[in-house]
Amino acid sequence: MTAGLGEAALAGMVAGYAVAVPVGAIAALLISLTARTSLRIGSAAALGVATADGLYCALAVVGGAAVARLVEPVSGPLRWAAMVVLLALAARTAYTAWRARTDAPTVKAVRGLTSPGRAFLGLLALTVLNPSTVVYFTALVLGRQGDSDAVTAVVFVAAAFLASASWQLLLAAGGGLLGRVLTGPRGRFATATVSSVVIAVLAVGLVLG
Template sequence: MTGAFLAGLVAGYGVAVPVGAIAILILGLSARTSFRVGAAAALGVAAADGLYAAVAALGGAAVAGLIAPVAGPLRLAAAAVLLALAGHGAWRALRPRAATGTTGARRGLDTPPRAFAGVLALTLLNPATVVYFAALVLGRGDAADPDPRAAALFVLGAFVASASWQLLIAGGGTLVGRVLAGPRGRLVTALLSSAIIAALAVAMLLPD
């Protein structure tokens, strides 16, 4: 059973470590707001990865086959959402300070519940994750007759790996935010984050 947990751990790090738009989004959120917001976003990613790992562990090849036809539209939707977030982040950074206020309600992903729900939904728009996990499950030979305990340990390992890595990114964003604590530093951080997210979103639209 330990082997299933370790397999999930390795699989989770395999899907989490490559830096993409979501990682940059978490980094920027932590730098602009607080570690609590970044951590909530990080756990949203981990929850999505854990869910996809569970679906793959229980469904295997059948799930991968169902996901394949809608992979293209989901990728377009994810790119559109990322571009919207990048534009919104840049607009908020550039608008006059007097218009932002300090007492108004925060919007977007700037609260822990919104960060968790928003990033969870955005991560679920990436069907490649479930295909990735399904391929690993099939490679281990567990898909034909999945053991519920082994599947649960595989999912737990994937969740722990994803959560630990994404929380590390959130912590790094918090450190960046403290170093660049002034208005100019936060402006640069927000604009750079938005630019990178937009570039990665455009890259998602390019043919493989």
């Protein structure tokens, strides 16, 4: 049981980092918001981003558990389909980063984020609008179904949330120097490439594991 929970925690952390690490407009907004306001407000905004990732992961786990019972007879092809979806997301992430490697991320100013509560809700709402996050988690969770129970599912979701939160808080705390490095063209290309590789490895692992 302990080993199973450990594996679920590790899988959740890897999944959380894979979806959180690519640096784009949300990360640039988070960093600039912290620089313009305070670490307290930036940290609240970071937790808003991580909460959106955690909510999407939880929805994917709940939905995946329900769907898994219906599609158990075709669990083999389902794993292959999930692998294809994840590989497509990995390729899209890498291709987008390659196309935009010489451009700065587009950051729209969001007014009114002058308190931790508003910053949390504002970044939560903006992150929820990213549909690729729920596609990623749904494909990953459906591909993993078959040997998970409620406890391991909770551990998986919690680990994914903590991984995302730790990365977003690092961006907020790093602010200045770290922000300039990661939000520059090379930094965004590097983080997107790492994320693409991790997602591709997870995709292949669904079938080989």
